[in-house]
Amino acid sequence: xxxxxxxxxxxxxxxxxxxxxxxxxxxxxxxxxxxxxxxxxxxxxxxxxxxxxxxxxxxxxxxxxxxxxxxxxxxxxxxxxxxxxxxxxxxxxxxxxxxxxxxxxxxxxxxxxxxxxxxxxxxxxxxxxxxxxxxxxxxxxxxxxxxxxxxxxxxxxxxxxxxxxxxxxxxxxxxxxxxxxxxxxxxxxxxxxxxxxxxxxxxxxxxxxxxxxxxxxxxxxxxxxxxxxxxxxxxxxxxxxxxxxxxxxxxxxxxxxxxxxxxxxxxxxxxxxxxxxxxxxxxxxxxxxxxxxxxxxxxxxxxxxxxxxxxxxxxxxxxxxxxxxxxxxxxxxxxxxxxxxxxxxxxxxxxxxxxxxxxxxxxxxxxxxxxxxxxxxxxxxxxxxxxxxxxx
Amino acid sequence: xxxxxxxxxxxxxxxxxxxxxxxxxxxxxxxxxxxxxxxxxxxxxxxxxxxxxxxxxxxxxxxxxxxxxxxxxxxxxxxxxxxxxxxxxxxxxxxxxxxxxxxxxxxxxxxxxxxxxxxxxxxxxxxxxxxxxxxxxxxxxxxxxxxxxxxxxxxxxxxxxxxxxxxxxxxxxxxxxxxxxxxxxxxxxxxxxxxxxxxxxxxxxxxxxxxxxxxxxxxxxxxxxxxxx
Numbered sequence: 310x311x312x313x314x315x316x317x318x319x320x321x322x323x324x325x326x327x328x329x330x331x332x333x334x335x336x337x338x339x340x341x342x343x344x345x346x347x348x349x350x351x352x353x354x355x356x357x358x359x360x361x362x363x364x365x366x367x368x369x370x371x372x373x374x375x376x377x378x379x380x381x382x383x384x385x386x387x388x389x390x391x392x393x394x395x396x397x398x399x400x401x402x403x404x405x406x407x408x409x410x411x412x413x414x415x416x417x418x419x420x421x422x423x424x425x426x427x428x429x430x431x432x433x434x435x436x437x438x439x440x441x442x443x444x445x446x447x448x449x450x451x452x453x454x455x456x457x458x459x460x461x462x463x464x465x466x467x468x469x470x471x472x473x474x475x476x477x478x479x480x481x482x483x484x485x486x487x488x489x490x491x492x493x494x495x496x497x498x499x500x501x502x503x504x505x506x507x508x509x510x511x512x513x514x515x516x517x518x519x520x521x522x523x524x525x526x527x528x529x530x531x532x533x534x535x536x537x538x539x540x541x542x543x544x545x546x547x548x549x550x551x552x553x554x555x556x557x558x559x560x561x562x563x564x565x566x567x568x569x570x571x572x573x574x575x576x577x578x579x580x581x582x583x584x585x586x587x588x589x590x591x592x593x594x595x596x597x598x599x600x601x602x603x604x605x606x607x608x609x610x611x612x613x614x615x616x617x618x619x620x621x622x623x624x625x626x627x628x629x630x631x632x633x634x635x636x637x638x639x640x641x642x643x644x645x646x647x648x649x650x651x652x653x654x655x656x657x658x659x660x661x662x663x664x665x666x667x668x669x670x671x672x673x674x675x676x677x678x679x680x681x682x683x684x685x686x687x688x689x690x691x692x693x694x695x696x697x698x699x700x701x
Numbered sequence: 702x703x704x705x706x707x708x709x710x711x712x713x714x715x716x717x718x719x720x721x722x723x724x725x726x727x728x729x730x731x732x733x734x735x736x737x738x739x740x741x742x743x744x745x746x747x748x749x750x751x752x753x754x755x756x757x758x759x760x761x762x763x764x765x766x767x768x769x770x771x772x773x774x775x776x777x778x779x780x781x782x783x784x785x786x787x788x789x790x791x792x793x794x795x796x797x798x799x800x801x802x803x804x805x806x807x808x809x810x811x812x813x814x815x816x817x818x819x820x821x822x823x824x825x826x827x828x829x830x831x832x833x834x835x836x837x838x839x840x841x842x843x844x845x846x847x848x849x850x851x852x853x854x855x856x857x858x859x860x861x862x863x864x865x866x867x868x869x870x871x872x873x874x875x876x877x878x879x880x881x882x883x884x885x886x887x888x889x890x891x892x893x894x895x896x897x898x899x900x901x902x903x904x905x906x907x908x909x910x911x912x913x914x915x916x917x918x919x920x921x922x923x924x925x926x927x928x929x930x
């Protein structure tokens with residue numbers, strides 16, 4: 310039977326190849342889409358977690374960047390660190406002590422813009438450089454810190470991380486260097502420094518520059534707060550909530566889980582992609598096997614005349630479908646790996662080829678093929694042997 | 702002597718639209734173990750229908766069919782298929798070999814069907830091909846064989862599992878006279894040397910003359926039986 314299956318596949322090489330490619334497409338869809346989603350989220354979560362500050366202070370409402378770019382007063386950073394000492398004439402301002410256990414507080418603005426290539430997006434951080442370095446491990450490896458010109462006409466300065474420098478050059482192999490210009494807010498910013506490690510967004514500009522472009526003077530998106538000791542974070546959060554109630558305060562270590570909750574639509578999207586992949590694999594194999602049994606009606610009649618049971622005939626068709634699907638899965642994996650490195654070399658997208666997704670794609674590819682062949686297989690098994698053997 | 706094949710008042714009616722066609726009208730046929738029987742008759746007399754019914758590929762309208770002691774009349778399709786697998790070998794006018802498999806591959810497939818996918822016996826395959834004079838053709842595909850050779854491969858495939866009865870439907874119908882003679886000699890040899898029970902339908906009197914007995918059919922009836930001397 311195995312010789313018959315192999316011989317059948319070789320007899321129609323173009324149809325076999327097209328069926329394999331069809332299954333491979335479903336595999337690629339699952340592997341690359343899932344890998345892209347996971348890769349980008351993992352990278353983003355890593356950079357979000359790569360800070361020394363244990364606490365993140367948000368304004369009331371959603372902590373999502375897209376919801377409130379610059380809506381938090383930067384004065385909170387100073388208030389948390391040094392307390393509030395109102396002037397005599399500010400009788401309506403309540404004095405507040407410094408929050409105990411805090412060693413640094415840094416306001417950060419975040420803005421999301423499309424990448425230059427139009428694929429994906431990038432986060433721009435507006436930072437106060439000195440305080441930012443106190444709350445993260447950021448260190449310049451080339452150049453200097455960015456400065457705000459104080460005017461609307463520039464010049465505009467930015468610093469970038471090593472990954473951005475290596476992956477966004479004007480052509481293959483080239484890098485973005487100190488002195489290059491990059492587009493931010495629709496204007497050309499001069500790269501004045503390159504930093505490591507990757508923290509939050511890959512591009513940082515002075516917070517004052519961002520405030521000028523976004524019209525949020527004296528505002529930021531959130532404030533990072535670093536404590537004397539990590540184990541003090543809980544108490545510090547309690548104190549901040551007591552002194553400045555009504556705001557969102559999140560521990561940095563809880564951010565990945567919170568981001569996961571916020572990307573439920575992404576999970577739904579991935580489920581849809583998987584469903585599409587199943588449909589593609591199933592339909593491709595269904596059509597291939599259906600035309601196969603039409604073409605081989607006489608052969609099926611011969612099998613029946615030899616005493617082949619319905620189960621035997623179903624197994625012949627299903628084995629052939631499973632073999633095509635297996636080839637499609639392997640071919641899909643190969644193309645996915647090539648696609649991953651090709652896409653990552655030409656864009657800032659990150660694609661994770663996680664074994665779980667590879668296994669899921671393999672199961673989808675083979676299962677879809679087996680399911681797709683069921684109807685043609687049972688149709689073949691129930692053919693009238695005399696009509697089948699007489700079929701021209 | 703035991704009968705390998707027995708039909709009792711066998712009837713087959715085809716419903717073609719609003720018309721009923723009586724292909725078999727009460728056949729009573731017995732074929733003993735080791736007997737070589739030819740069934741002759743003009744086109745449309747019911748020869749092929751008879752072969753399909755006794756081969757388990759068609760359920761009769763009424764009557765009984767007993768193959769090697771098993772009454773297949775009331776069996777379902779799966780059971781008749783199983784009897785066909787175990788006890789019946791078929792040879793067709795159009796050879797009906799798998800074009801993508803070699804001569805040996807065709808026999809191997811028949812063996813795997815017989816054993817429900819478990820495997821075959823290479824010695825038995827080679828012996829069957831040798832009996833039919835095909836030992837140097839076993840790795841050839843059907844397109845690389847002459848008509849006579851293809852039909853001999855088909856015969857080898859039909860007997861490789863040592864069926865109780867070999868049913869041949871016009872085995873020389875697509876062959877020239879020279880190849881027909883070779884094939885008929887081979888069939889005769891299977892019967893004489895190995896006692897293979899054979900029922901062959903033909904419209905060729907010369908082919909029928911090779912058998913032990915000739916049954917003549919007309920309009921779904923048996924109209925005569927002749928012992929061949």
